[in-house]
Structures are given as C-alpha cells and as structure tokens.
Amino acid sequence: MSQKPTGDAPAVTTDWELKRQHILRCAAEVFLRRGYERGTTKEVAQLAGLSQPSIYHYVGSKADLLSALAEHAGRVLSDGLDEAIASTDEPVDRLKAIIRNFIMGQIENIGAWTLYWEEHHSIPAATALTMNTSKARFVHRIDDVVKQCQQCGALPDDTPSGILTEIMLGAIANIYRWYRNDGRYPDEQIVTGAYSLFGLTKVGTSDE
Amino acid sequence: MSQKPTGDAPAVTTDWELKRQHILRCAAEVFLRRGYERGTTKEVAQLAGLSQPSIYHYVGSKADLLSALAEHAGRVLSDGLDEAIASTDEPVDRLKAIIRNFIMGQIENIGAWTLYWEEHHSIPAATALTMNTSKARFVHRIDDVVKQCQQCGALPDDTPSGILTEIMLGAIANIYRWYRNDGRYPDEQIVTGAYSLFGLTKVGTSDE
DNA sequence: CCTACCGATCGGTAGG
DNA sequence: CCTACCGATCGGTAGG
Structure with a gap:
C-alpha cells in the first residue's frame, strides 16, 4: 500500500x-x-x-499508476464540460463551447487522454466502473444540448440525437490519434473546422 | 514457426x-x-x-495471431474503399459511398477492427509498418475526394481538407466504441445520420 | 529509499 | 497433437 x-x-x-x-x-x-x-x-x-x-x-500497485492517470484525464474533461455549460444559455453557443473545451482539454492533456483510451482494458475494475458512469453522465448532458440544437434547427432533426452526439463526440475524442504538435493544423483551426463541418457556424437564433 | x-x-x-x-x-x-x-x-x-x-x-508466435487479425481488418476496409471509389464518378456520391462502406465494413468486422485500434501498440513492428503506410494511402485517397467536395461546395472550404478528412474518418473509426448490436441505432440510421451531420444530403451538382 | 529475493506466470521448445 | 519442461520476466515483499 x-x-x-x-x-x-x-x-x-x-x-x-x-x-x-x-x-x-x-x-x-x-x-x-x-x-x-x-x-x-x-x-x-x-x-x-x-x-x-x-x-x-x-x-x-502498478495499476494505481494507471488509475490515477485515467482519473486525471476524466477530471479535466468533466471540468471543461461544466465550464462550457455555465458559459452561456444559448444552445448552439453552448454546444460550440463544449466542443472547444473538449478539444482543448484533450490536446492540453493528450498523454493522459491517450492512456485512458488505449489502455482502458487494463484499468482496474473499480476505477473503470466509476469512470464509466461519469462518462455516461457526460454524454447524457451533452445529448441534452444536442436535442436543443435540433429543436432550434441548428442540427438535423431527421436523426436521433444520440447518433449525432456519439458521432460528434467520437470525432473529437479521436483527435489524439492524428493530432501533431508541429503546427500543421493549429488548434484553433481544428475547432472552427469542427464547427463548420457540423454546420454550427451561424448563431442558432432559430428563424426557420 | x-x-x-x-x-x-x-x-x-x-x-x-x-x-x-x-x-x-x-x-x-x-x-x-x-x-x-x-x-x-x-x-x-x-x-x-x-x-x-x-x-x-x-x-x-502469439504475435502472429494479432498480426493476422489486424491485417484482415485492414484488408476489409481497403476493399471497401476500392469499391466505393469505383461505384461513381460524382464526388459527393463517392464520399457518401466511402462513408457507407467504411461504417458497414467496420460493423461487420467489429472484432478485428476493435483489436486493430485497442492493441495497436502490441502489433509487431514489421506488420505495423506496412499497415501504417496502407493507412496513410487510405487517408490520402479519401482526402482527394474531400477536396473535390469542397470545390463543388458540398463541404466547407474555409478549413483545410486534411482537418475535415480526419474529423470525418475519426468519427467513423470511433463507432465501434459506442455501437451496440441491440437495434437501438439501426446501421442505416447511423449512415444517414453521418450524411446529415456532415451536410452531405443533397447531391453535389454544384449550383453555387 | 535500497539490496536481496520470492512466487507466479507464460511464451515457446524438445521430443515423441 | 500431447506431456514435460525450460528460461526469462516481473510485480511485489522483507527487512533494514
């Protein structure tokens, strides 16, 4: 011990x-x-x-090392989500803040983040359990924002919100696999690229 | 041996x-x-x-088992890409076919695909090397189609094609992490959801 | 914070 | 295709 x-x-x-x-x-x-x-x-x-x-x-134990690192990654992401949700009431701006914080938090902490994903079947069961429930809550909170964005016409409403949420989060959670620190793709450009691709450029004051 | x-x-x-x-x-x-x-x-x-x-x-050797499985996953994906590219000349339809085949190939072969990602630092160096070059070629070929979609106005052209390509492929490559075989999200709905989210619904016969 | 060391696991070989 | 077994690695403990 x-x-x-x-x-x-x-x-x-x-x-x-x-x-x-x-x-x-x-x-x-x-x-x-x-x-x-x-x-x-x-x-x-x-x-x-x-x-x-x-x-x-x-x-x-050796496993404690991995647990501590994974928990740290989870805490950074979760804090970023809280901050993004607190930053504004408007759904589209909120989703954009979530995307920005998620991307930035991941990049700032790319080592722990990579370990969380690449070694998650070595994470001790007790840690994995609590992290999985945190993650489910994380996804669920974002899904609520996605639903609001669908209602105001900023996201397609011909698809269940869950699919859109998972696709968007998956795209972002995966950035660590291609991100390079050589300035080829500046962080800011990745963020705005995600906005553009997901059609989140205009403010969502629904006029449709 | x-x-x-x-x-x-x-x-x-x-x-x-x-x-x-x-x-x-x-x-x-x-x-x-x-x-x-x-x-x-x-x-x-x-x-x-x-x-x-x-x-x-x-x-x-034990490592041969993993190599063989990973190579199989790579072959399925690569074949799907060839087929998609051969299916049409029109860039937007081509990109949609690529997305569909990528998603379907991944789901049909979800075990090998999961292993490829989750265990890729255990894949023997020789295998990893050839797979990495195949993967680079794979991404590059798709990036060409993405560029064409930008030119005909079907994808935002305020962002480097590389970022769009990586975000889209990352979103798709990540589906294995949330896909469940319980019918909650039918395969077809995932495919069309990706089309919608990426703004690929209308045909790309550019009139802008 | 170190030296010495144990116990267990496991990939792979011998030899048939 | 099996039994028997080796060699090496490695996490963790004892005891100071």
Whole structure:
C-alpha cells in the first residue's frame, strides 16, 4: 500500500505529493511509449531516478499508476464540460463551447487522454466502473444540448440525437490519434473546422 | 514457426487452413475480452479445444495471431474503399459511398477492427509498418475526394481538407466504441445520420 | 529509499 | 497433437 505520510494535511502540496506526481508523469511516459502491460515498474523507476521497489512508497500497485492517470484525464474533461455549460444559455453557443473545451482539454492533456483510451482494458475494475458512469453522465448532458440544437434547427432533426452526439463526440475524442504538435493544423483551426463541418457556424437564433 | 503443410496448394481451403482460421477467431475473442497482453495462448488453445503448445503448429508466435487479425481488418476496409471509389464518378456520391462502406465494413468486422485500434501498440513492428503506410494511402485517397467536395461546395472550404478528412474518418473509426448490436441505432440510421451531420444530403451538382 | 529475493506466470521448445 | 519442461520476466515483499 502507498504510504501517505502522517497527519490530516490539507490541500498543501507536500514533498511526498510532489514526488508522487513526478512518478506519475514518468509512468505516463513509459506507458505511452511501451504500453501499460509491456512497460515495467522498473522502467518507471529508472526514469524517475529511483530503484524499482521505491515506487511502492508512493503508490500501492502498478495499476494505481494507471488509475490515477485515467482519473486525471476524466477530471479535466468533466471540468471543461461544466465550464462550457455555465458559459452561456444559448444552445448552439453552448454546444460550440463544449466542443472547444473538449478539444482543448484533450490536446492540453493528450498523454493522459491517450492512456485512458488505449489502455482502458487494463484499468482496474473499480476505477473503470466509476469512470464509466461519469462518462455516461457526460454524454447524457451533452445529448441534452444536442436535442436543443435540433429543436432550434441548428442540427438535423431527421436523426436521433444520440447518433449525432456519439458521432460528434467520437470525432473529437479521436483527435489524439492524428493530432501533431508541429503546427500543421493549429488548434484553433481544428475547432472552427469542427464547427463548420457540423454546420454550427451561424448563431442558432432559430428563424426557420 | 508455423508449419504450413507441404505442396504448392492454391487458394484451396485445406483442413490446416480451416483450423488455423478457427484458432484466429478464438484468439480474437480472447484478446477482445482480456486484452492481448493479458490474454494467454493457453486461453486461446482451450477455447479452440487444443493444448497450448499445439497452437504453434498453426502459428509462429502469439504475435502472429494479432498480426493476422489486424491485417484482415485492414484488408476489409481497403476493399471497401476500392469499391466505393469505383461505384461513381460524382464526388459527393463517392464520399457518401466511402462513408457507407467504411461504417458497414467496420460493423461487420467489429472484432478485428476493435483489436486493430485497442492493441495497436502490441502489433509487431514489421506488420505495423506496412499497415501504417496502407493507412496513410487510405487517408490520402479519401482526402482527394474531400477536396473535390469542397470545390463543388458540398463541404466547407474555409478549413483545410486534411482537418475535415480526419474529423470525418475519426468519427467513423470511433463507432465501434459506442455501437451496440441491440437495434437501438439501426446501421442505416447511423449512415444517414453521418450524411446529415456532415451536410452531405443533397447531391453535389454544384449550383453555387 | 535500497539490496536481496520470492512466487507466479507464460511464451515457446524438445521430443515423441 | 500431447506431456514435460525450460528460461526469462516481473510485480511485489522483507527487512533494514
């Protein structure tokens, strides 16, 4: 078990916590390069400048590393959704804010995001369960906005909202697979490209 | 090494070949349920009704199983692309045919397709290399059609074709993650939903 | 935070 | 196509 140090320390970033996060970053790098199963705790330790057993002072098991990383990715996305929904009342603008935040949050955190998808069958069952319910809630909240966009004519209403939602979210969730940090496709252009493709350019003050 | 039986047998399906394909199907099931690394050759053998070492009469290594499955998924998709391109000269109809074949090919072969994505960092380097070049060619050919659709006004031309192509293909490549075989979303509705969302409903005989 | 080490798993081979 | 088995890897613990 990880040996969280004594006391009821508040949100203070202790030395222990800082080192733990350093190890997490190293684990992300190893798992990304080699995959979770092939990547060893020894490699993580080496990258962090520790012996392999020392990792267990900061983490209860190898699987904990992956859980922590996946949960972090989920938290970033979920926070972005809250912010987007709070930013405006107008459905189309809201959907556009959701798309923007989703894309940006993914790109800023592309490592954890990639791990969440590529290694999700190695995520411990307990973590996977809570993350799946979070994800279902996430999709459902967005689906509500999509329905409103259909009502005001900004999205086609000849298709169930669920299909549109999944296609749009799928397109965005997949960006990590082709995104390159070389400036070929600037982030902003990806966002506005998604708006254009989904027909979300004009404001949705329905006049049809 | 796998012991392909004697002779210069043509495309005849020998007993050996039939059993090999049976083992491949079992491997797909095991790898899907457990992941490639966690799934063992023993589990594959049990499911196929063999002892673990017997698998090596049909396959050179555990990794060969994954290679064969991934290559099969790639071939199905590539064939679908050829067919779609051959089906018509008109860019918008061509893009729609591509989307339809991509979606249908993926759904018909959802197991191999899932493995290709979820386990692609376990695919042997040699196989991965050739598949990556095939994939690049695949994307490039579709990008040409997308460019034509932009020129005739069927797709927005304020965004580089590459972004549109990647977003559309990403949306489709991701369907396996939410597709359920319970009829909630009929295949045909997914296809037409994609058309609608991407604004491909009207024929592209440009009159703008 | 380290050295030493254990226990278990698993892919693949030998040899028939 | 099987039994027997090897070699190597690796997560985690002991004990300091």
